[in-house]
Amino acid sequence: MSVKEDDINEGRRRFMMSGALVVSFSLFPGVKAMAQEVIADEGAAVHVAKATETLAGSLKTNPFLDAWIKIDAAGKVTVYTGKVELGTGVRTALLQIAAEELDMAPSLITFLTADTGASPDEGLTAGSHTIADSGSALLNAAAQVRGLLVDAAAKRFGVGSSVLKAHNAIITAPDGRTMTYGEAVGAAGLHRMASPESPLKDPATFAMIGTSLPRLDIPGKMTGGPSYVQDMSMPDMLHARVVLPPAYDAKLLRTNTPDILKMPGVVNVIRNGSMLAVVAKGEWQAVLAQRALAAGSQWSAGRALPDPATVHRDLKQIATEHIEIANTHGATRTAGKTLSASSTKRYMLHGSIGPSCSIAQFKDGNMTVWTHSQGVYPLRDGLAEMLSLPKENVRCIHVEGSGCYGHNGADDVAAHAALIARELTGQPVRVQWMREQEHTWDHFTPAMVTEVSASLDASGSIVGWNYALWSSSHNERIVNAGRLVPATMLEKPFVSAPSVPMVQPEGGGDRNAIPLYTFPNLHVMNNFSPTMPLHTSAMRSLGAHMNVFTIETFMDELSAAAGADPVAFRLKHMEDPRAREVIQLAAAKFGWPRAPRNPNHGVGFAFGKYKNLMAYVAMAVEISVVPETGQVILERAEVAVDAGQIVNPDGIRNQIEGGVIQSASWTLYEELKFDKERIRSFDWSSYPILRFSAVPRSLNVHLINRPGAAFLGAAEASMGPTAGALGNALFDATGKRLRDMPLGGDSLRRQIDV
Incomplete structure (x- = not known):
């Protein structure tokens, strides 16, 4: 060849x-x-x-x-x-x-x-x-x-x-x-x-x-050994902390640099436009200096943020690109009943447990960066452009980071480290963001709106399906220097590449918007907003979390209208034999159908094939609800998975279990707090996540191995089905069809009180 x-x-x-x-x-x-x-x-x-x-x-x-x-x-x-x-x-x-x-x-x-x-x-x-x-x-x-x-x-x-x-x-x-x-x-x-x-x-x-x-990575993590880039230490390493603007587009007006330079251990204060950092010999010295530098700096007002009360209405207005991703027309059958539903999801943040961190060293005209970026080559290219260096003079080496699925601050802190290291030739410089920076300067997962309508014929079969979604970009990964937050703050700022939708079959906000079920008439529209009121980018599963939630909760509504069992109704509309097998396996392991439930106790079922390309996941869950608080307890989950040829069974179980827990946190509790001035979710009290006390009481993953078959990715496959199953179980437990995430907590408590 x-x-x-x-x-x-x-x-x-x-x-x-x-x-x-x-x-x-x-x-x-x-x-x-x-x-x-x-x-x-x-x-x-x-x-x-x-x-x-x-x-x-x-x-x-x-x-x-x-x-x-x-x-x-x-x-x-x-x-x-x-x-x-x-x-x-x-x-x-x-x-x-x-x-x-x-x-x-x-x-x-x-x-x-x-x-x-x-x-x-x-x-x-x-x-x-x-x-x-x-x-x-x-x-x-x-x-x-x-x-x-x-x-x-x-x-x-x-x-x-x-x-x-x-x-x-x-x-x-x-x-x-x-x-x-x-x-x-x-x-x-x-x-x-x-x-x-x-x-x-x-x-x-x-x-x-x-x-x-x-x-291979577990022993160090379990024993507290050095496992992450946050743990790295190098000879003669300096520590840096950055001061970030209080709001988007705020400009640095003045600083108290002379005072900071007098502080113990401080080596330098580096400013380039509105990019501001302090460098010290010790990490705690850098933290103290950063606090003083932040307190003594003055900024312009910056731009206003959207009104959180109208964000979903506004999203429909700014979504100016209308992309038809499915349009099939089969034999027309008389519709006896038509149902419709609209659902929403709010902005969420990654909430990485360890704040983003990077080490950089500029020596002999070469920049080396140790980073927990998910894409060292795209990052290398962005850094080379930002630093005006040939690509071959920039090297990015991956070191695992503490906690993240998606585009958090890893690339941005690497850019900070590179900019600072360039000013301190020869010495390695470690930069770690503070917790409030990790939260407030995150690349959030976008808010979404979905609308669906479907018609049933006299036999209880779906004869028409219309679906539409509205969202901004779910993928602002590094394709140029302007996608790096520090690069936009320089005296000569870089401009981000335009925001564009991801194409099917992978999709972005429209990932999994096309159901795997068979309908004779199907129409799906992706309404994409190239304008992003907040910084957004990739979060685990992208739009699949919301789209599968909408599809699977609506399938339950349709099954009820047809007088059919939810599992039997799904099988009636499913031709893919592997999908049918996981649906049947999950139902069998759960013991579906269950007897009538008591108030505030319910069960739910959902299915999804991630991106319609990767692993198949079906699951049944059992929940209980505490009406006084809105807490939802996931009592039991039985999950069936077909990921083709299985490489490491425990590895797949780990990812499915972790996905169920993370998706439960998103679906039930998580939402970004902000107002027209700034982001208000800056710590764990202002952005609560699922607590250890609320993790599933019983969670069993059942694998279907297919030796010799293609590998199918499974790490993100349980996010959507978990959301759908929880939505259906909540209806079963409360009689309330909840369509606006987050579904639990105060929102659920208020619904129950009505």
Whole structure:
């Protein structure tokens, strides 16, 4: 297979041939280095060359085998991924995939994650794409590498490849002769394009894929060991804190810099336009100086925020792009009954447990940034533009961060660190945002409005479905320097790239707006607002949380109107056999249908196939309600999941369980507080989340494994079904059809009192 020169960046690939690269950094004060090795798309568009479009997963954009796997003459095997660990356990699962097809124990493999100086460019770790894209690429790359090594050994031994056995980096012939992977690699040559066909193992022989290998990232987290970028320490490292404006577009008028420079440990106060920071020798010194600098700075008023009381009405007015995403017309059947509903969701914030943090060092004209960004390559490009540096002079190395699914402040704090480090050549600078900055300068998940109407015929079948949604952008990821908050505050500010809707089938605000159910007449409109009254961007599942909530609660309303059981009604309108299987499994495990409930105690059911492309999830829940407080207790949940070939069962269960808990928090309690002047959710008391006392009493995840089937991303798949099931259970418990999130707390208490 050959490709044109302009299809593939050979320069970086030639760099990749030069030898294995192990990234090192310190997580302990006073310890010089610790190797970043494992021993044991939603982002910017990417170019796919015609020559690679038939390859598996991310091999389409990174087709050379040695971009993924390197083996040196001594037999050391290093495996790379361009994806990052966000707490989902993918580092462990990806290692399992590579180990399986390389026929090696995981402990023999050095596994490196996203680093713009070493790893393949896989864009963002988002949208439940990691196992589907990077996992598929590693599965096939590892199988092809193993095949090439075995073929090289067969040629040396003068035997057929089929008689050789590979195990733990040693190839053995029937007569006992052996050759190591290190000895074979010279003859095999891994700097070659991947093939569309791979010598994949029979799934029946899998020893690693399908097992619950203990997660590699858990021991440090459980023991309090250094695990996050927030824990990193480097020799001679300085600490910085930033002062952010009190409101959007506020300009810095004056500061008390002379006073700050006299404070203990303060090294410098850095100002560029309205970007303001203080640098100190110690972290607490930096915190004290930041407080004094913030108190002594004066700002212009900034721009007004929208009225929270009218935000959903206003959203309909500013949504100026009307995009038809589904329009099917089948045989017309007489409608006997038509129902309609409108639902809303408020702005929410990410609420990352650990405030965003980054370390940067500018040395010899090169900027190195340690970051918990979900996309080190897009960030690298944005930083290079902001700093007016060639891309090859900026390196972004991923280090796990403490808590986030989506676009929080990770990229922005990395930009702060880079700007400050540029002024302090040679010294590493650590920047961590304060809690109120993490909350108030977050990229919030957008408010949404949905409207749906549907008609039933005399037999109780849905014969027409009309759906519309209104929302602003769910994806303002880094596509230029203007998407970095500090870059917009400079004396010569950068301007954000225009906000554009994400296209189907992935979608943004319209993700999962097209039901998987079969209706003869279907119409779906996405009303997109290119104007964002508040900073918004990606949050786990994007619009799927709201769209599945609306679809699934409305399916219950329609089933009641048709006089049908909710599960039977869903099956009546579902043709996809895998969807039917998860629906039936969840119902069976729950013991559906249940007997009539007592007041303030109810059950609910919901289904979704994430993005209509990824994992299938169906669930039944049982709840109780405390009328006096509006607290909702999730007594029990039975969840059925089909994610294709399962790599790590515990990993999938972890993500489904975590998704149920997070979605319950969103659906029942979370809403951003703000007024026309500024954001008012600045700490945990002003932005409450689900407490440990309210987590599900019983939560069981039932997996359907499909050996040999494609990997289907599962990390975000339970967000929508959880919302739908809770909405239906609340109706069952209270007799109130609640359509405006959040559904619990004071809002529910007021509804019950009516």
